[in-house]
Amino acid sequence: MPTSVLRRYTPPTCTLEIAATGSALSRWTDRAVLKHLRFQLSFDDPTLPEDSQVTIRGDRLQLEALWETVTAYVQSLLNQPAVPLYHSGGLYASELYASTEENYAQLEPEPTVLSEQPLPTDIHFQPRGLLNHQLFLGTLANERSGATVPLSTLQLFDLANALDEYHNEALTLPTLGRASWSKSRGSWAGIAAALLLTVGSSAALLRFVTAVSSPSPQLAASSSSEESQARLDAKSSARLPAAPGLEPLPSALTLQPPPPPLGATKNAAPPQPVRLPDTAPINPGTVPRSAFPTDIAPGGIAPRSPTLLPAPNQASGGTVAILPQAPLSPEMSPENFSGAAMPIDPQTANSDGGAIASLRSSASSDAATQMAPPIGVPNAAAPSAAAASGAATAARSTAFDAIPQVAEIRNYFEQSWQPPQGLTQTLEYRLVLNANGSLQRIVPLGQAAATFLDRTNMPLTNEAFVSPVENGGNPAIRLVLGQDGKVQTFLEQRN
Amino acid sequence: MPSVKPSAPKPVWDELTLATQPNPAQLDNIKAQLDLVLLALEALAGIGSEAMLQAAADLGLTDVVADRVSLWRLRQSSPLRRGQGRKRLDVEEARSLVLIICHLAKQHQELIRRAVALLEQMTEQNREPHTAELLGDYLDRFSNTYQERMEDDEATSSKDLTYLALKLLIDLLFYSAPSGTRRLWMALLDRSSHAKEGMME
Numbered sequence: 114m115p116t117s118v119l120r121r122y123t124p125p126t127c128t129l130e131i132a133a134t135g136s137a138l139s140r141w142t143d144r145a146v147l148k149h150l151r152f153q154l155s156f157d158d159p160t161l162p163e164d165s166q167v168t169i170r171g172d173r174l175q176l177e178a179l180w181e182t183v184t185a186y187v188q189s190l191l192n193q194p195a196v197p198l199y200h201s202g203g204l205y206a207s208e209l210y211a212s213t214e215e216n217y218a219q220l221e222p223e224p225t226v227l228s229e230q231p232l233p234t235d236i237h238f239q240p241r242g243l244l245n246h247q248l249f250l251g252t253l254a255n256e257r258s259g260a261t262v263p264l265s266t267l268q269l270f271d272l273a274n275a276l277d278e279y280h281n282e283a284l285t286l287p288t289l290g291r292a293s294w295s296k297s298r299g300s301w302a303g304i305a306a307a308l309l310l311t312v313g314s315s316a317a318l319l320r321f322v323t324a325v326s327s328p329s330p331q332l333a334a335s336s337s338s339e340e341s342q343a344r345l346d347a348k349s350s351a352r353l354p355a356a357p358g359l360e361p362l363p364s365a366l367t368l369q370p371p372p373p374p375l376g377a378t379k380n381a382a383p384p385q386p387v388r389l390p391d392t393a394p395i396n397p398g399t400v401p402r403s404a405f406p407t408d409i410a411p412g413g414i415a416p417r418s419p420t421l422l423p424a425p426n427q428a429s430g431g432t433v434a435i436l437p438q439a440p441l442s443p444e445m446s447p448e449n450f451s452g453a454a455m456p457i458d459p460q461t462a463n464s465d466g467g468a469i470a471s472l473r474s475s476a477s478s479d480a481a482t483q484m485a486p487p488i489g490v491p492n493a494a495a496p497s498a499a500a501a502s503g504a505a506t507a508a509r510s511t512a513f514d515a516i517p518q519v520a521e522i523r524n525y526f527e528q529s530w531q532p533p534q535g536l537t538q539t540l541e542y543r544l545v546l547n548a549n550g551s552l553q554r555i556v557p558l559g560q561a562a563a564t565f566l567d568r569t570n571m572p573l574t575n576e577a578f579v580s581p582v583e584n585g586g587n588p589a590i591r592l593v594l595g596q597d598g599k600v601q602t603f604l605e606q607r608n
Numbered sequence: 609m610p611s612v613k614p615s616a617p618k619p620v621w622d623e624l625t626l627a628t629q630p631n632p633a634q635l636d637n638i639k640a641q642l643d644l645v646l647l648a649l650e651a652l653a654g655i656g657s658e659a660m661l662q663a664a665a666d667l668g669l670t671d672v673v674a675d676r677v678s679l680w681r682l683r684q685s686s687p688l689r690r691g692q693g694r695k696r697l698d699v700e701e702a703r704s705l706v707l708i709i710c711h712l713a714k715q716h717q718e719l720i721r722r723a724v725a726l727l728e729q730m731t732e733q734n735r736e737p738h739t740a741e742l743l744g745d746y747l748d749r750f751s752n753t754y755q756e757r758m759e760d761d762e763a764t765s766s767k768d769l770t771y772l773a774l775k776l777l778i779d780l781l782f783y784s785a786p787s788g789t790r791r792l793w794m795a796l797l798d799r800s801s802h803a804k805e806g807m808m809e
Contacts, residue, residue, distance in 0.1 A: 191791050265728050
């Protein structure tokens with residue numbers, strides 16, 4: 114069984130349970146990172162007998178859609194002016210909401226979020242007077258739930274809170290259009306970790322090539338930023354098991370990694386051996402290959418390494434962070450959830466962003482070291498020279514300035530970005546360029562990014578900005594503005 | 609895995625941002641709404657200026673709300689209020705009031721929840737809300753205080769006032785959640801963006 118973790122939110126009138134597979138990325142963030150997320154939501158209506166209680170199940174996208182819908186609906190209720198719309202009727206008459214159609218205009222979730230990823234569900238609400246709400250389940254409907262669930266205001270309140278709580282803990286990938294590294298410390302640590310882990314791994318591989326006679330178990334040797342290292346406490350880490358008869362290297366320092374990419378050097382602390390979480394044992398027999406598309410085998414190296422350049426166009430590669438609580442109960446196991454499975458296949462993962470890159474790098478470390486360390490490592494230590502040098506080259510070329518506009522945008526914001534006082538998190542934007550170098554689209558990723566957009570000195574769309582794009586196209590570039598004034602840019606997509 | 613304690617989002621000042629500076633009519637609308645939400649809190653939980661000042665102190669907002677006089681002036685800035693010489697409420701003050709309101713709503717969430725549960729129950733049983741003691745007291749206090757403080761407006765029937773009080777009660781429930789400040793702020797901005805002079809009357 115892959116590692117399973119469970120989070121349960123239990124406001125008085127509903128229970129939201131999250132099941133997922135733990136990701137090795139977790140150790141680089143200050144939240145647990147999960148994959149293959151499934152959820153189960155039970156509405157506990159005290160007026161109904163137990164066998165009539167409604168339970169719905171679904172996957173991460175559906176859960177996100179539900180959150181979006183509930184949040185937008187609650188806001189639309191609050192946005193209603195506190196004056197009666199209907200003077201002569203009863204207080205709770207549905208006529209109060211006769212102008213429901215009008216209200217629906219406000220029910221649409223933030224366009225900045227949805228424009229990018231239209232959610233393929235049909236979940237929506239309809240008010241029934243001041244105190245009742247009809248939730249249309251859309252794709253979440255099942256035989257027992259029927260198409261709709263009536264919710265009282267208290268139930269809606271509890272549902273909104275459970276979903277908010279989940280949402281605040283969820284670390285979703287950039288492809289979902291939400292701040293993926295919304296905790297600032299985690300953000301920089303994550304980026305640096307992604308870079309340096311790749312460097313470290315490549316260095317390790319190089320070493321395996323040059324010193325085949327004494328293969329080292331330190332395959333997953335890596336560096337990390339000071340920040341992330343600070344959070345790697347003993348509990349969350351585990352030492353690499355040494356291969357029998359082999360002296361483990363004292364530290365990855367001896368590996369002499371190639372020069373790290375631009376931007377990473379500033380944060381680079383002396384490399385340390387990666388210590389793996391001991392709380393997430395992975396049974397070698399059942400780790401789905403798709404979960405670790407990059408496990409270290411000679412053939413897997415070449416396609417893996419260059420993928421630090423994010424190009425998110427798939428939502429399915431997302432990971433979600435949930436605090437692990439307990440192993441899955443049998444009925445909560447991912448297989449039993451009705452939603453479609455969402456394995457991260459290599460294709461998808463390849464097109465994902467920086468976070469997935471570090472996920473994959475670290476996943477590979479885990480896979481290599483946890484699945485069968487003594488045997489697997491020497492195997493992995495014999496890649497072809499071509500593959501190894503390819504990996505090393507790729508590591509060097511993952512400086513994110515794949516096209517000049519990436520650096521130009523970074524320079525622009527390095528000049529102009531002044532974090533507003535009190536900003537407590539990084540702001541992330543996806544900037545889509547026109548071929549002439551002007552901005553075609555600005556997509557704030559997350560609420561904070563949207564609200565702070567006016568403080569970022571963001572150029573207007575369609576006004577001269579950076580140099581024209583060679584060969585045309587509309588590259589998408591991720592802009593990360595730190596509250597400490599740091600600016601990072603990444604190419605997400607070339608066209 | 610790192611054990612991370614899920615932290616509820618703090619009422620962050622920076623969540624409460626503006627895309628554009630509200631115009632005077634919008635600010636008027638915001639003032640009126642904030643004063644009404646505070647009125648509902650007062651009527652339900654018996655919160656007085658002492659508790660509001662304490663909340664301001666808890667939140668480090670004494671720069672904005674230092675004493676009774678400044679609080680009174682803030683609230684007096686509602687265009688619905690009787691009297692002249694209203695103070696202009698600026699955005700920073702509006703933010704402070706949002707934080708104070710949500711802080712207080714959170715403190716009294718249990719009471720608010722009980723009142724809403726009671727309202728649901730009464731409605732389901734087709735009974736008048738004011739026949740339940742908690743709701744009756746709330747509605748009475750709300751109406752009395754409203755009529756005492758606000759410009760006498762013939763158009764405000766007791767039915768309207770009851771609706772207003774109950775709508776505010778339900779709103780308060782949502783403001784008592786961790787995401788309450790954002791919700792209240794967005795509601796203020798949204799409503800004020802449709803505001804025309806006198807909309808709240």
